[in-house]
Amino acid sequence: MRLTIKTWLLPALALLWAGLAQAAGLPGPVVDSAWLAANLGEVQVFEVRSNPKSFTAAPEFETDAKTGKKTLVEVGGHIPGARLMDTKPLRTDKKVGELTVKYMLPEMAAFETIMQAVGVDADRPIVLVPVGTDVVDLDDALRAYWQLKVYGEDNIAVLDGGMAAWLLEGRAHSSDAAPAKTGSWRAKADRSARYGADSEAVAAAVASKSATLIDGRDLRSYHGLARRDYVHAAGHIPGAKVLPPELLTRPVSGGAVKLHSLATYRGIAAVTGVDADKPSIAYCNSGHLASGPWFVMSELLGHKNARLYDGSMHQWTLEKRPVEGAIPLQ
Structure with missing residues (x-):
């Protein structure tokens, strides 16, 4: 009996689509540098920085003369292809009754505009990269993660160890400025x-x-x-x-x-x-x-x-x- 196109082609396409979806998906809320290096082409990467100048700076290391061991003194540069997410625009003043409360989550429309200006696209996994040298800069990335979750984004993860671990592992980095881009990301819900x-x-x-x-x-x-x-x-x-x-x-x-x-x-x-x-x-x-x-x-x-x-x-x-x-x- 001959197989019709419908008989074999549709299941094959379904398997192909499932494989592509799995390759493009995130394994969880945290990814390590090995996973990210292997999947850079499938995700969009954003370096979350309170010091935007570090995005285009060179990293600084100290090398022990006896052991040759490297210690990271200052994080600089970024993962190739990554874009900068400056933390300052992510917080705003908000009126609560008669009071003005600082450092609050922007309203949904304003946050959507901020994400688009950063270059975040819709329907593509997002990986946030903290500086990675202390818990304060980790929380910069986790705060951005929470804000995205509030406005309906679930396809998102944080790089464990951040840019610091990436550099210490000797992985490729860039100090080039990211070209201007307007992203297509849209807030899906106010949660x-x-x-x-x-x-x-x-x-x-x-x-x-x-x-x-x-x-x-x-x-x-x-x-x-x-x-x-x-x-x-x-x-x-x-x-x-x-x-x-x-x-x-x-x-x-x-x-x-x-x-x-x-x-x-x-x-x-x-x-x-x-x-x-x-x-x-x-x-x-x-x-x-x-x-x-x-x-x-x-x-x-x-x-x-x-x-x-x-x-x-x-x-x-x-x-x-x-x-x-x-x-x-x-």
């Missing part, structure tokens, strides 16, 4: 209620203990021994547990930091009093460092009820809401 929390939601969680509040700041800030100038009271939100940034990454040889294993994150949550299986709301001073605990709870440990309080301590104290736990300064 602020799913991934974000406002002051009222935080206050309700304080009153009902329905969610674990996770303070993503350092211990000095949590205990009121240090305070940013835009935070108007010392201490922390009542009942909050602290998951300090120094616990969220591990150093690797040469000057990069990487993420822990899932088992380690569960252990860290346990010793800090964070119930990894309970709904959570992460916060910090301005919604930046909170991106780390949110990412761990939501994207790595897979909790569907993990949210980030965008206004964080800045908005909470601007609204004169209660704080606790400040150590008296003599």
Whole structure:
């Protein structure tokens, strides 16, 4: 019996399409440099930088005269073909009642315009690359990740170890400026209620203990021994547990930091009093460092009820809401 074209061609096309889709997809919310190097042609890469000049600068290394071991002194350049995502336009002032709250997520239309200006295209996997030398610049990328998630993007991942690990592995890099490009990315939905929390939601969680509040700041800030100038009271939100940034990454040889294993994150949550299986709301001073605990709870440990309080301590104290736990300064 002869096979008709329909009999053999359609299944073959289906298999081909499935193979292409798998090749173009992301393996999860985190990719390593080996995977990215093998799949550069299938994804769009964005270097998330608070210092845009570093995108076109040369990296700086120190070499031990005895061992020949390289240590990264300053990250410079970028992965070939990557584009720059400057962190500054990603945050904005927002009116909340009569108050002006700083460092907030832009409205959906404005964020869409920002992403298009960066060169983000629709319907193509996105890989965000942090600088990779400390948790603060990692959180720059995780904050951008959260913002994209809020506005409907799910085909997105972060490079573990960032540009620092990429350079330390001796992989190719470029210091060329990226040509101007307008991307086609469009916001698919406003999922602020799913991934974000406002002051009222935080206050309700304080009153009902329905969610674990996770303070993503350092211990000095949590205990009121240090305070940013835009935070108007010392201490922390009542009942909050602290998951300090120094616990969220591990150093690797040469000057990069990487993420822990899932088992380690569960252990860290346990010793800090964070119930990894309970709904959570992460916060910090301005919604930046909170991106780390949110990412761990939501994207790595897979909790569907993990949210980030965008206004964080800045908005909470601007609204004169209660704080606790400040150590008296003599």
